[in-house]
Amino acid sequence: MADTEKIIEIQVLRYRPEQDKEPVLQSYKVPFTDDMSVLQGLQYIKDYLDETVSFRWSCRMAICGSCGMMIDGKPKLSCKTFLREYYPQGLRVEALAHMPIERDLIVSVEDFVTKLESIKPYIIPKEPRTLEQGEYLQTPQQRDMYEQFSSCINCMLCYAACPQYGLNPKFTGPGVLALLHRYNADSRDGGQAERLGLGYADEGFWGCTAVGYCSEVCPKGVDPANAINQNKMNSAINYFTRFVTPGGADK
């Protein structure tokens, strides 16, 4: 540890509903080393400077999706972002944009979870199989159709990035639509019809205006903009062919 200790200023957005009328920034001076993440900076604040600072975290390795926040105005996982990138000018951490703040850096996930549940984010088997019949087989090509979309960790960074969700919270949003596609594109799944009704609405795929910032901020390399665009094509084809498809007009 030959590193001489450096000090960085972290501004934290505070909101304590019992005392603050509106969120305010509070500044802390944090000693850090080059291997420290922004999350570790916050943990230092909580352990040594101010135990009242509240934030969510769990795994520290970009897999739980708990520690998303705005870092200098950009949605990022604080465990995957290093303090050294902001030295010497310092950084500002705020609660994720577009979501109601519960306390300090903690936002309400209620809207996201309700939407996630509504698209049935699990495989609805095409045909019921008994244990004796064995597993559902899938070729690598079939797996490739959905694999990248299955990397979503529900961190909601894409919701903080999406200007459409910011303008109209009824929009289903990038993450949930990408997961809708993840299950619909799975060869073992038979739930497409149940999910697509949501996708074909104004609040579904059509709420997206192809800004693409969701895909840029995703810490897991998921491309929600791509999932939505593929489905716009399917949705448009279905819109015009439903009248000549048996049973299509009812959908």
Next chain:
Amino acid sequence: MKRSNEPIFWSLFGAGGMLAALIGPALVFITGIAVPFGLFFKPDTMSYAHMLAFSQSWAGKIFVLAVIALFLWHAAHRIHILLHDFGVHAVTAVRVLCYGGAFAGTVIAAYTLLMIKA
């Protein structure tokens, strides 16, 4: 949830975008650069007589209408979405102006082309 009618506008937008990407630059080059500067084409390529002959055939009419109408629908949708992204929320007024303009342009172009007799 209620099915969106957006596919109508999105399809016109997509068709216009595809057409613009495929032939837009070539059209700009031919009509705006090559012909006026006398490159590759005869100087009278875009003379009134030639253009009239072009729009007297059905193939020519359809081509001109497609270029004008689909480009307009593409632009209308793009401007509408852009205004939305910039926070202009007079939704009905914006829609009427954008899509109404494209619709009017389409009707005028179609009428004018049909009036050109062989």
